[in-house]
Amino acid sequence: MASGSSEVEEEEQERMMLRDRPEWADVTPVPQDDGPCPVVPINYTEEFAEVMDYFRAVYLADERSPRALSLTAEAIHFNAGNYTVWHFRRLLLESLKVDLHDELEFIERIAAKNSKNYQIWHHRRRVAEKLGPDARNAELQFTKKVLSVDAKHYHAWSHRQWVLQALGGWEDELDYCSQLLEQDIFNNSAWNQRYFVITRSPFLGGLKAMRESEVLYTIKAIEAYPENESSWKYLRGLYKGETTSWVNEPQVSSICLKILSSKSNYLFALSTLLDLICHGYQPNQDFRDAIEALKIPDLDTQDLDIASMICSILEKIDPIRVNYWIWRKSRLPQVA
Amino acid sequence: MDSTEESSPKSELSNTIMDMDLHNTFAELMFHLLPSPYESQEINHLTLAYFVISSLDILNSLNRVEKDAIVDWVLSFQLHPGTKTDPNNGQFYGFHGSRTSQFPPDDNGVLLHNHSYLASTYCALAILKIVGYDLSNVDSELMLASMRNLQQPDGSFMAIHIGGETDLRFVYCAAAICFMLDNWSGMDKEKAKDYILNCQSYDGGFGLVPGAESHGGATYCAIASLRLMGFIEDNLLSSCASSLIDVPLLLDWIVQGMDGGFQGRTNKTTDTCYAFWLGAVLKILGADDFVDIKALRRFLLTCQYKYGGFSKFPGEFPDLYHSYYGFAAFSLLKESGLKSLCSELGITETAAKGL
Numbered sequence: 001m002a003s004g005s006s007e008v009e010e011e012e013q014e015r016m017m018l019r020d021r022p023e024w025a026d027v028t029p030v031p032q033d034d035g036p037c038p039v040v041p042i043n044y045t046e047e048f049a050e051v052m053d054y055f056r057a058v059y060l061a062d063e064r065s066p067r068a069l070s071l072t073a074e075a076i077h078f079n080a081g082n083y084t085v086w087h088f089r090r091l092l093l094e095s096l097k098v099d100l101h102d103e104l105e106f107i108e109r110i111a112a113k114n115s116k117n118y119q120i121w122h123h124r125r126r127v128a129e130k131l132g133p134d135a136r137n138a139e140l141q142f143t144k145k146v147l148s149v150d151a152k153h154y155h156a157w158s159h160r161q162w163v164l165q166a167l168g169g170w171e172d173e174l175d176y177c178s179q180l181l182e183q184d185i186f187n188n189s190a191w192n193q194r195y196f197v198i199t200r201s202p203f204l205g206g207l208k209a210m211r212e213s214e215v216l217y218t219i220k221a222i223e224a225y226p227e228n229e230s231s232w233k234y235l236r237g238l239y240k241g242e243t244t245s246w247v248n249e250p251q252v253s254s255i256c257l258k259i260l261s262s263k264s265n266y267l268f269a270l271s272t273l274l275d276l277i278c279h280g281y282q283p284n285q286d287f288r289d290a291i292e293a294l295k296i297p298d299l300d301t302q303d304l305d306i307a308s309m310i311c312s313i314l315e316k317i318d319p320i321r322v323n324y325w326i327w328r329k330s331r332l333p334q335v336a
Numbered sequence: 337m338d339s340t341e342e343s344s345p346k347s348e349l350s351n352t353i354m355d356m357d358l359h360n361t362f363a364e365l366m367f368h369l370l371p372s373p374y375e376s377q378e379i380n381h382l383t384l385a386y387f388v389i390s391s392l393d394i395l396n397s398l399n400r401v402e403k404d405a406i407v408d409w410v411l412s413f414q415l416h417p418g419t420k421t422d423p424n425n426g427q428f429y430g431f432h433g434s435r436t437s438q439f440p441p442d443d444n445g446v447l448l449h450n451h452s453y454l455a456s457t458y459c460a461l462a463i464l465k466i467v468g469y470d471l472s473n474v475d476s477e478l479m480l481a482s483m484r485n486l487q488q489p490d491g492s493f494m495a496i497h498i499g500g501e502t503d504l505r506f507v508y509c510a511a512a513i514c515f516m517l518d519n520w521s522g523m524d525k526e527k528a529k530d531y532i533l534n535c536q537s538y539d540g541g542f543g544l545v546p547g548a549e550s551h552g553g554a555t556y557c558a559i560a561s562l563r564l565m566g567f568i569e570d571n572l573l574s575s576c577a578s579s580l581i582d583v584p585l586l587l588d589w590i591v592q593g594m595d596g597g598f599q600g601r602t603n604k605t606t607d608t609c610y611a612f613w614l615g616a617v618l619k620i621l622g623a624d625d626f627v628d629i630k631a632l633r634r635f636l637l638t639c640q641y642k643y644g645g646f647s648k649f650p651g652e653f654p655d656l657y658h659s660y661y662g663f664a665a666f667s668l669l670k671e672s673g674l675k676s677l678c679s680e681l682g683i684t685e686t687a688a689k690g691l
Contacts, residue, residue: 032435032436033440034435036408040370040381040388041369042370042375043374045372052378056436079375079436081376081379082378083451087451087498152604157549158548161545187603188603189549189601192537229602233589234538237537237538271588320595320596324587327623327625
């Protein structure tokens with residue numbers, strides 16, 4: 001049976017009060033007990049108060065019926081976060097042996113208006129858990145749909161990560177990340193998901209095994225949009241736990257040099273070079289030349305070591321973070 | 337951004353100063369009656385109350401409200417078990433968040449419906465501290481003993497024993513509850529710490545669960561929890577050597593997110609509330625000097641509503657959540673007239689100290 005869908009549709013036309021519906025005539029609603037001196041009271045609408053009064057009645061009576069199920073849908077409509085209602089709904093789904101595929105559809109319908117609500121996503125997970133591996137494709141499809149509207153939707157990504165870990169479906173995930181990054185290379189959620197896949201997919205061999213191909217991928221992304229913070233952070237992330245490898249990797253230092261030499265969007269190239277130096281990298285004269293070629297005005301760089309020079313430049317060209325760059329300069333390793 | 341007068345509540349006058357009178361009016365109005373649209377968040381009634389009451393405290397206007405009435409009301413949400421309750425029955429005996437989740441015991445005094453909630457418990461205790469109530473008067477033994485039932489094998493906390501999300505938000509709530517009650521028997525700190533560390537992403541920020549994208553709110557929960565549990569020393573910045581978290585990477589992630597206001601995630605728009613979430617983290621780490629105060633003030637004031645309160649983005653209508661975090665952010669900026677905050681507890685310092 002449709003789990004409350006007809007009730008939701010009624011809502012959109014003209015909602016009839018429960019007290020006027022003959023099928024509810026035998027129920028005495030239970031009013032809310034706000035106590036003697038309610039503080040920070042809410043100006044409840046009549047409709048809200050009534051739905052919750054009827055919900056209280058069926059909940060206290062533990063009535064496991066189709067009308068109770070419909071009622072939970074209405075209550076959810078008024079307050080999608082109400083975990084008591086969701087809990088009771090789950091009990092009802094069980095008792096009434098509702099086809100959980102219908103429930104997935106129900107969730108999809110209400111998620112359209114309430115997609116940033118934790119309880120909806122939690123409920124979705126509980127239902128998917130019950131359905132098991134069979135739910136996998138539906139869940140990947142559903143999250144894809146949500147992400148097609150908002151490619152950075154935190155709940156959708158969270159749910160998608162859970163699905164992959166609990167139900168599988170890793171095979172196409174890296175490609176999916178690539179697609180999203182093609183649409184928007186600045187999508188940090190997609191970069192994060194990429195990291196998630198390469199580190200956890202049982203099919204890919206782990207971070208070390210994936211590093212080479214991922215470095216190539218990331219360098220290309222950096223070349224295309226050097227002002228993209230996500231790709232620089234991802235590059236560093238590929239060497240998580242192995243800073244020495246990051247420092248010694250020629251592709252890392254050379255992409256910094258390349259961007260610096262282009263004299264365009266070089267802010268992250270500079271800060272990455274600074275980080276490399278702080279971890280022991282020793283830049284050659286090419287770097288110094290490239291930095292001097294930037295011709296930053298009002299900068300006396302004659303006697304400065306390269307790291308101090310970078311900090312001074314960043315103080316000037318990245319003024320919103322000036323205090324941070326001053327602090328970085330103060331923490332530079334001592335130069336001979 | 338739409339700039340026509342009819343469709344956007346653009347503030348004409350108050351772009352240069354934080355208008356205390358307007359905000360006081362806003363907070364007081366909210367205290368006396370939350371408008372109907374807030375009924376959709378009714379399940380979090382105690383949280384809404386926390387936003388209002390803590391706002392009044394930050395604005396130094398707590399004298400305008402009835403503290404005794406607040407105490408009675410908050411305590412009425414506490415779950416009191418029957419006489420033969422076993423703390424190991426798997427349930428949590430904390431505070432309910434709202435009347436819609438609170439059900440009386442049956443005629444035999446048996447409690448059939450326990451929906452006490454971790455976040456509401458934090459808010460309840462926070463409100464009690466704000467109004468100066470001595471928490472040693474709270475019946476907390478069973479609360480703490482049963483709170484362990486909510487802690488998961490991986491160290492995270494579930495929000496409610498009937499089943500709910502498990503993520504950093506509830507680790508924070510648990511840590512804050514233990515801290516306020518000065519009693520750590522409610523949680524396994526080591527396990528919680530391990531969970532938090534697993535949430536640090538490759539870019540230095542923290543996600544809400546392991547593997548999730550770095551997020552400002554999650555990062556606050558992580559760092560504030562570690563601080564409350566005693567795992568972050570004072571003035572971490574001078575040593576910058578935490579054995580637990582990659583501090584330089586974290587600092588860089590936060591600082592790169594400064595764009596007038598703070599971004600909640602890399603390459604996303606700045607939003608008022610992150611001025612608190614991330615501003616507070618910088619303060620806890622001893623790095624609040626990194627904030628460009630002028631730029632932040634300027635951004636926050638573009639979110640100031642002409643009739644009081646703050647919105648999420650410039651030019652939108654205010655809501656209680658962003659108003660509260662707007663006040664909190666201004667407090668961190670040491671705005672005159674505002675009380676100072678205890679960053680890790682989310683209440684003023686005077687409330688935290690119990691003065």
